[in-house]
Amino acid sequence: MELLFFGIAKDIVGKSSIDLSKNSSLPKSVEDVKLFLTKKYPDFSKLSSLAIAVNSEYAADDVVLNDGDEIAIIPPVSGG
Amino acid sequence: MELLFFGIAKDIVGKSSIDLSKNSSLPKSVEDVKLFLTKKYPDFSKLSSLAIAVNSEYAADDVVLNDGDEIAIIPPVSGG
């Protein structure tokens, strides 16, 4: 399971991805990912919003995660 | 005094301009021009609208005309 970071999320974490495969306890849901991140990196709590994409689709908090999922951390978008 | 005709007005009159300088009685107002035209060419009455420009500005019926004026007959416009 890989976490991808973009924009300010990459600055907060200090890298563009984290491989969680070696972790003892993988997050089981999108909500778990958010809790993991905000606990480890309090700066995530300061953002206007924080969305998660699972396999490149926006995912609600209750979406269940699988081992091979690509999890992207989506801070407030600002294209255009 | 010259009358200019465009679009369907040119088709109705059969030419693109009429020089009224030789006429005995020149139209005194925009309204006179409209009366002159609709009387001589009844097809003008069938148009959706008929506007007159005096020296290339839209002119209301009561605008008074002078000898050297350029009078344009503006049938419904359809640019764009």
Add this chain to the structure above:
Amino acid sequence: MKKTIIEIVKTLNVDVVYKELSDPKSGGICVFVGTVRDFTNNEEVISLEFETYKVMAIKEMQKIANQAIDKWNLNKVVIRHAIGGKGVEEPVVVIGASSGHRDACFTACRYMIDTLKETVPIWKKEVFKNKTVWVSAHP
């Protein structure tokens, strides 16, 4: 730099309009291009023929540009109309506005094409296979 470009031309080059509207104070550019459609009311259109009372058309187009600039604080405006014969897919009018934010350029661009169609002395004849029709001439 001139703020407005107002022209009546034989051939419209739409590709130049961005360079003309480009401005360091603009975050948005909106361009409308009117083109010749292949069918009108289920009748196949061969071409459109445009004619104009040029001196007055330029004046009226300039008025529209000035009104839009005043109302929406635009940085640049282009209004360019073609005359003569135009075939299917060819451009006949290009209207562009450049502004700080996108609201202004969208609203202004829409206002300018709507007003042009109401006030600018340009006339369009639709050429069909067996007839020609001056658009909007009759009720």
Add this chain to the structure above:
Amino acid sequence: MKKTIIEIVKTLNVDVVYKELSDPKSGGICVFVGTVRDFTNNEEVISLEFETYKVMAIKEMQKIANQAIDKWNLNKVVIRHAIGGKGVEEPVVVIGASSGHRDACFTACRYMIDTLKETVPIWKKEVFKNKTVWVSAHP
């Protein structure tokens, strides 16, 4: 013919968009170009830096195009966004719609740029003289 062109590119060429949107069934083409403004809140902008989650951005842009085509019966759509560094006056996004009548292309074009700014995973960093700011990141 493909109805939509959806791309994320290093360098935006805005001049090609008309040929891409040209269609015999279209009477109107509306194009919006987002460009880099020289000042934000009275601070001079040196450049903007864009990055994206490309695979997802393309998907989201395609959704927007499909929604607009369904809703306004468009003939063609282009959505093309730039990434990397962009200086003042450079284009960063081009959105275009081509439709039978002008109402549809104006409304659709506005909808598409508004929605892109809300949903497409692209991030913009403003580079000022003495700092950089991720736009919209904080309340």
